[in-house]
Amino acid sequence: MSVELLMGNQALGLGALRAGVNCVSGYPGTPSTEVLEYIASQARKRDLAGLHIEWSTNEKIALEVGAGVALSGGRALVTMKQVGLNVASDPLMSLPYLGVGGLVLLVADDPGPISSQTEQDTRQFAQFAKVPVLDPSTPEEACAMMEEAFQLSAKYSTPVIVRSTTRVSHAAVSLESSYDYSARLVSGFEPSERWVIFPRRSYMGHLEIIERLQKLQETFAESSFNLIEQTGHSAAPAHLGLVAGGNSWAYLKDALQELGYAGSLRLLKIGTPHPFPDSLVWSFIKDLDEVLVFEELEPVIERELLRLIGQRREIRGNLRVRGKLDGTTEQAGEGSTARILQHLLDFLSVDGPGGGSSAEAGDAVIVGQSAPTLPIRPPVLCAGCPHRASFFAIKQALMGRKAVFSGDIGCYTLGNALPLDMVDTCLCMGAGFTIPQGMAWAEPDSLHLGFVGDSTFFASGLTGVVNAVASGVKLTLVVLDNSITAMTGGQTHVGQKLPGDIPSILRALGVPWVAEIDPFDQQAARDAVCEAVAQVGVSAIVFKSPCVTFCKSTAKGAGLSGDASENARAPRKAPQFVSVNPENCRNCKLCLRKLGCPALVSGQTQMQIDAGLCTACGLCTSVCPFQALEISEASGVDYE
Amino acid sequence: MNKSSVASTADEAKSVGSTCRSILISGVGGQGTILASRLIAQAAILAGWNARTAETIGMAQRGGSVLGHVRCFEGWEKAPLSALISPGKADLLIGFEPAETLRALPYLKPQGTVITSTSPIIPAANFFATSAESDGYQPQQVVDWLTNLSGQEPGFRLIRLDGQQICAELESPKVLNTVLLGAAAASGALGLGLKLLEEALRELVSSAYLDVNLRALHRGWEQG
Numbered sequence: 001m002s003v004e005l006l007m008g009n010q011a012l013g014l015g016a017l018r019a020g021v022n023c024v025s026g027y028p029g030t031p032s033t034e035v036l037e038y039i040a041s042q043a044r045k046r047d048l049a050g051l052h053i054e055w056s057t058n059e060k061i062a063l064e065v066g067a068g069v070a071l072s073g074g075r076a077l078v079t080m081k082q083v084g085l086n087v088a089s090d091p092l093m094s095l096p097y098l099g100v101g102g103l104v105l106l107v108a109d110d111p112g113p114i115s116s117q118t119e120q121d122t123r124q125f126a127q128f129a130k131v132p133v134l135d136p137s138t139p140e141e142a143c144a145m146m147e148e149a150f151q152l153s154a155k156y157s158t159p160v161i162v163r164s165t166t167r168v169s170h171a172a173v174s175l176e177s178s179y180d181y182s183a184r185l186v187s188g189f190e191p192s193e194r195w196v197i198f199p200r201r202s203y204m205g206h207l208e209i210i211e212r213l214q215k216l217q218e219t220f221a222e223s224s225f226n227l228i229e230q231t232g233h234s235a236a237p238a239h240l241g242l243v244a245g246g247n248s249w250a251y252l253k254d255a256l257q258e259l260g261y262a263g264s265l266r267l268l269k270i271g272t273p274h275p276f277p278d279s280l281v282w283s284f285i286k287d288l289d290e291v292l293v294f295e296e297l298e299p300v301i302e303r304e305l306l307r308l309i310g311q312r313r314e315i316r317g318n319l320r321v322r323g324k325l326d327g328t329t330e331q332a333g334e335g336s337t338a339r340i341l342q343h344l345l346d347f348l349s350v351d352g353p354g355g356g357s358s359a360e361a362g363d364a365v366i367v368g369q370s371a372p373t374l375p376i377r378p379p380v381l382c383a384g385c386p387h388r389a390s391f392f393a394i395k396q397a398l399m400g401r402k403a404v405f406s407g408d409i410g411c412y413t414l415g416n417a418l419p420l421d422m423v424d425t426c427l428c429m430g431a432g433f434t435i436p437q438g439m440a441w442a443e444p445d446s447l448h449l450g451f452v453g454d455s456t457f458f459a460s461g462l463t464g465v466v467n468a469v470a471s472g473v474k475l476t477l478v479v480l481d482n483s484i485t486a487m488t489g490g491q492t493h494v495g496q497k498l499p500g501d502i503p504s505i506l507r508a509l510g511v512p513w514v515a516e517i518d519p520f521d522q523q524a525a526r527d528a529v530c531e532a533v534a535q536v537g538v539s540a541i542v543f544k545s546p547c548v549t550f551c552k553s554t555a556k557g558a559g560l561s562g563d564a565s566e567n568a569r570a571p572r573k574a575p576q577f578v579s580v581n582p583e584n585c586r587n588c589k590l591c592l593r594k595l596g597c598p599a600l601v602s603g604q605t606q607m608q609i610d611a612g613l614c615t616a617c618g619l620c621t622s623v624c625p626f627q628a629l630e631i632s633e634a635s636g637v638d639y640e
Numbered sequence: 641m642n643k644s645s646v647a648s649t650a651d652e653a654k655s656v657g658s659t660c661r662s663i664l665i666s667g668v669g670g671q672g673t674i675l676a677s678r679l680i681a682q683a684a685i686l687a688g689w690n691a692r693t694a695e696t697i698g699m700a701q702r703g704g705s706v707l708g709h710v711r712c713f714e715g716w717e718k719a720p721l722s723a724l725i726s727p728g729k730a731d732l733l734i735g736f737e738p739a740e741t742l743r744a745l746p747y748l749k750p751q752g753t754v755i756t757s758t759s760p761i762i763p764a765a766n767f768f769a770t771s772a773e774s775d776g777y778q779p780q781q782v783v784d785w786l787t788n789l790s791g792q793e794p795g796f797r798l799i800r801l802d803g804q805q806i807c808a809e810l811e812s813p814k815v816l817n818t819v820l821l822g823a824a825a826a827s828g829a830l831g832l833g834l835k836l837l838e839e840a841l842r843e844l845v846s847s848a849y850l851d852v853n854l855r856a857l858h859r860g861w862e863q864g
Contacts, residue, residue: 005681138721171694171723174685250721338726364728365748372785374739375777377763379702418768596764612813
């Protein structure tokens, strides 16, 4: 027995280890990343045999690798964030037709969103792809669901999705963390015509899917992941019902506790939103007058309730379903206990803790409307980030010229912020290389530059390069190569394990003009930009400089993720940092206004350097017209 | 506060009974708030409690406003299911930066405890802001406002620390989290004593930084 504080994503990894998973593949993406990282760290720590772990090139490849393991009779876990499932949707849509078991997808949704492009709902994707989905309410339930998902997948020969959300994946709980790992015995591939997806086979597969989902519906009606509870001491039957799925169940239970409501209520928890546990839900709903549904993202449960009521006619009175569809609850953004508490006051017609209709306690601390203004804090590129140097060089080189800068997904999206203001578009992985191709055809009198990072380059940039070369479009491809997947916390990517580097790959794909530059060499960087945009066809610049946060001296080329983040916490002795010469500094703040580096701190009489942040990259020293910033030797202070 | 009365019980975790102790941590991404919430949770586990935490991880870590929620409770009956603390429900607010302390203040329960560093972090964005609301962050005004509010009904206990000064004395810019935890332990509002936090530090912090963190913890304790 050992109780440990485990993050939801670690608990999910624990569940997979307990299920004897043989292969874990994925692509990093907040809030899903730590599932694979946890399993990798356990595999290293305990030297687990029979377990293959990889950060794949992208989510589609990760799922296909997992499918191969499952086809061979092994157990595979594939991890991604919700937008990653869009990339993996091609294999996902076909896999249930094949009827492959032993395959579990962990897909983390991001209500809010907090770190994503969309507020899409993977429960809907599961309905679309005709695969079962489990929706945990807490980290501990996530662990149990992951283990169960492997059982279900094997028993019903179908991929199973465990859908988590940010507040489950990134919450932590004290949890019994022991496990005995024994890799599932791989039975080996057994040839069958069912593995070859011809149209005739697909028709049969479709019929099998329908039968399978009917069976799963019956299984889910008995599942302990779904619950009916009765509150209150009243013997009178409840007429009001509350339904919640996923993390909203936790918020609902906490809100009821905060409210201290003693009346009679029926509660329904949905942990298996697809296929919907009809018979269980019917027994819950049939005698109620009104139900209110709490769920984040899409009204999945609410629509299923309406469908169920529409199908069955013997309902008493006029049962009303309230939620997102009738505008009762919020249709976008994150849920919370406070949000649900406020809805409960209206729904139950009761007073809040402080009296009146407000959910807030009556004697709470009131900050006051005339309180001092608080600074907004948008996320920024780190001090010493090479992307800042790359963006600044391009900005300087193309000053006054008409140009559009197409960005992509990664830390460098932050180049959008002032003062750099160098990212005009950002859509999805890989679009940084393809959107500018369309723009260049539509608007040939403008310069077009597209940015992708090194991990994105391999995930979905390569096909865009091929397209540009083939079409002969005039544009400049810029690879911001910091040798790591940084935004998600420093994971390795496939490009680091290839024999060829990015410039040689670009040349091999037929890009006629390729340069590799250290962005901190600002003169060379500006010269390269000017030369690149003067080319008649496709040109490419690789700005190569390691991530200042995650690539410490030994991190480069390290094995799986985790190595890098451990290195990030290793001792960092800065031999140098930038200092301000008080005689030269005129406190014009030009350095700050041009670069926006967080290590540059505005002082009363002169600029100051935050020595804890400064990495002595020296970019600011080249910006100051008065030579007030200079690189100095450190005073022996230890910068952790 | 009466230091001796706290010290006599501080090394034992105070029973939280069937209720739950809720601690909110607010700061700027990169200040070490995540380690702070992990240390509290670890100390709680060492005391035989259960804990839930939720931290901001991801994009906002890079210089954004971040919150860490920690809830400690005995047993599982009536335990909260979510780690997130509702407005007006935090027993203790540990603010790593004055503006972030004020921003998170609505989470504090009436007559709760606030421990805040008074050293500001002024975002570079402040210089490029065009909207009036982000213009002109005046840290001293924020500290004065907090001080003033603490004395008004319903009020709260406010403990202020000059984080930058203390870290400079400790010759490490990265130990603000353990300084504030030491002060939180001394205040009694954390419900966890020094020994538990020391033990949590030994489990979570690498040996190279253990010594300076232990010194920081004790330094905070003296300030609390």
